[in-house]
Amino acid sequence: MSQTRMIAGKEIKVNDEGYLTDYNQWDKQVAETLANEARIELTPKHWQVLEWLQEQQRKEVALNIRKVGASGVVDIKEFYSLFPVGPLKTATKIAGIPKPASCI
Amino acid sequence: MSMKRILILGAGTAGTMMANHLRHELKNEEAEITIVDERHKHYYQPGYLFLPFDIYKPEEIVKEIEEFIPTGVKLIKCRINKIHTDEQYVMLDNKIRLDYDVLIIATGARIAPEEIPGMQSEEWHKSIFDFYTFEGALSLRNKLREWDGGRLVVHITEMPIKCPVAPLEFAFLADSYFKQKHMRDKVEITYVTPLSGAFTKPKATEALDHLLADKNIHIETDFAIERIDPERKVIVDYGGKEVPYDLLVTVPTNKGDDLIGRSGLGDELNYVPTNKATLQSVAHKNIFVLGDASNIPASKAGSVAHFEAEILTENILRFLKGEELKAEFDGHANCFIETGNGKALLIDFNYTHEPVEGTFPFAGIGPLRLLKESRMNHMGKLAFKWIYWNMLLKGTHIPFVSTNMQEAGKNF
Ligand SMILES: Cc1cc2nc3c(=O)[nH]c(=O)nc-3n(C[C@H](O)[C@H](O)[C@H](O)COP(=O)(O)OP(=O)(O)OC[C@H]3O[C@@H](n4cnc5c(N)ncnc54)[C@H](O)[C@@H]3O)c2cc1C
Numbered sequence: 001m002s003q004t005r006m007i008a009g010k011e012i013k014v015n016d017e018g019y020l021t022d023y024n025q026w027d028k029q030v031a032e033t034l035a036n037e038a039r040i041e042l043t044p045k046h047w048q049v050l051e052w053l054q055e056q057q058r059k060e061v062a063l064n065i066r067k068v069g070a071s072g073v074v075d076i077k078e079f080y081s082l083f084p085v086g087p088l089k090t091a092t093k094i095a096g097i098p099k100p101a102s103c104i
Numbered sequence: 105m106s107m108k109r110i111l112i113l114g115a116g117t118a119g120t121m122m123a124n125h126l127r128h129e130l131k132n133e134e135a136e137i138t139i140v141d142e143r144h145k146h147y148y149q150p151g152y153l154f155l156p157f158d159i160y161k162p163e164e165i166v167k168e169i170e171e172f173i174p175t176g177v178k179l180i181k182c183r184i185n186k187i188h189t190d191e192q193y194v195m196l197d198n199k200i201r202l203d204y205d206v207l208i209i210a211t212g213a214r215i216a217p218e219e220i221p222g223m224q225s226e227e228w229h230k231s232i233f234d235f236y237t238f239e240g241a242l243s244l245r246n247k248l249r250e251w252d253g254g255r256l257v258v259h260i261t262e263m264p265i266k267c268p269v270a271p272l273e274f275a276f277l278a279d280s281y282f283k284q285k286h287m288r289d290k291v292e293i294t295y296v297t298p299l300s301g302a303f304t305k306p307k308a309t310e311a312l313d314h315l316l317a318d319k320n321i322h323i324e325t326d327f328a329i330e331r332i333d334p335e336r337k338v339i340v341d342y343g344g345k346e347v348p349y350d351l352l353v354t355v356p357t358n359k360g361d362d363l364i365g366r367s368g369l370g371d372e373l374n375y376v377p378t379n380k381a382t383l384q385s386v387a388h389k390n391i392f393v394l395g396d397a398s399n400i401p402a403s404k405a406g407s408v409a410h411f412e413a414e415i416l417t418e419n420i421l422r423f424l425k426g427e428e429l430k431a432e433f434d435g436h437a438n439c440f441i442e443t444g445n446g447k448a449l450l451i452d453f454n455y456t457h458e459p460v461e462g463t464f465p466f467a468g469i470g471p472l473r474l475l476k477e478s479r480m481n482h483m484g485k486l487a488f489k490w491i492y493w494n495m496l497l498k499g500t501h502i503p504f505v506s507t508n509m510q511e512a513g514k515n516f
Pocket residue numbers: 113114115116117118119140141142143148149150151152153182183184185210211212213235236237266267270361363394395396397404405406407408409439440
């Protein structure tokens with residue numbers, strides 16, 4: 001179900017869990033705000049991870065922790081230190097891409 | 105049609121079914137069919153769930169591979185070393201070379217405990233067990249027979265795994281096993297998963313989370329294991345969270361066989377990228393993949409392999425005649441979930457429809473009920489063993505159960 005909420009002064013379409021449903025509405029302010037809500041301060045390393053995630057999304061790669069660990073951008077340990085709680089769920093939300101569907 | 109060489113790699117659930125289907129459809133002068141497996145025995149893997157609890161005996165779940173390979177199909181028992189796609193042949197460990205026109209990969213998935221530091225330690229099969237192998241399930245049975253209680257942790261390392269409900273069923277069966285032994289009060293059961301709930305599909309997760317709570321099984325979600333400390337007996341996740349255990353029953357990382365990686369055909373977990381509707385490999389037109397070996401987003405289950413085999417058989421016949429493939433596989437899966445105390449749930453779903461409540465296989469009638477605990481479903485689960493040995497492997501169509509999922513009778 002799609003609804004909208006105000007993020008960084010803009011009306012943004014999100015789903016029940018707060019993930020953006022229209023990636024075109026994503027920008028850096030949106031990311032900053034969502035990161036803030038997750039109590040994360042975005043450093044250059046965070047941005048690198050977010051960009052990598054978005055690139056995978058464009059390539060339609062199904063994401064999981066193992067792939068992040070093999071990304072060459074961060075290892076899993078670092079990924080956890082950057083996004084301490086539910087890293088993949090948090091990072092994808094901030095990146096404006098869908099929550100990774102865990103395989104069946 | 106000139107004589108074609110069809111080569112099947114793996115004589116487990118999927119490969120055996122394909123051998124039977126294809127031999128039935130193709131005359132000896134139309135196709136030479138060969139199947140290769142390194143094992144001598146065929147294991148009924150769903151039985152690994154029951155073996156630890158003394159519900160099945162080892163001899164009920166192991167038979168000779170030969171019994172299920174039809175006459176007119178050549179069975180070679182040897183380890184497969186490498187697939188050479190450029191020249192279209194397969195090399196076996198004994199240096200035998202097998203040329204093919206059509207290759208069917210059915211080498212399944214195996215556990216890879218070596219992926220997690222501390223898992224395959226001194227304590228492997230002492231206080232840390234798997235039940236995804238015959239040896240693991242059997243040594244766990246012996247352990248459970250004498251175990252006097254403590255903290256039992258049932259754990260999934262990472263997804264995807266074969267039969268994704270099996271660990272949950274294990275936790276449910278453990279609950280009823282210890283109740284029967286009058287020692288449930290001495291055992292604390294915790295279910296640890298990398299997922300955000302008991303299962304991957306929302307409606308089923310709701311039903312299953314509820315059952316866990318009913319049975320007093322604690323659940324620890326979003327747990328991405330980094331390592332095991334076998335001395336302190338704790339599992340540690342990347343975020344530093346620790347869960348202590350006395351007895352750890354884990355499902356290690358599942359991977360395709362190394363053969364796939366060595367042959368340059370796999371993804372990061374050695375699964376073969378495969379078209380999810382036609383079951384043709386993405387990289388090579390004359391290579392087809394079914395069962396656990398493929399990367400399609402369907403459950404890794406015997407029931408799925410059964411539905412796939414029916415569609416793949418048609419596609420291979422079309423391919424041999426130079427016709428276009430049918431893009432039909434819908435991801436249909438049908439799984440019984442043992443919930444303990446002689447009851448089970450049944451779920452039926454596909455790529456696009458999650459498991460919901462309803463009746464099966466006859467809309468409005470049943471007799472099986474979807475996503476609800478019942479004794480009838482439990483009988484269904486036990487009957488599955490007979491169906492597996494006597495119908496599934498031989499490629500017999502199961503009456504009333506369609507290859508593609510039916511929407512009738514389901515409450516979407
Ligand atoms: C504990 C457990 C419970 C399960 N419960 C259920 C259930 O209730 N219902 C259900 O539908 N499914 C269930 N499954 C899943 C089901 O068993 C598998 O999905 C099914 O067996 C897959 O068939 P497959 O042919 O792809 O792989 P397998 O049956 O594993 O066969 C692969 C074969 O390939 C051979 N092989 C691999 N590599 C090589 C090599 N290099 N050289 C030679 N041979 C090789 C292996 O020896 C093996 O015989 C369960 C699985 C487990 C582990």
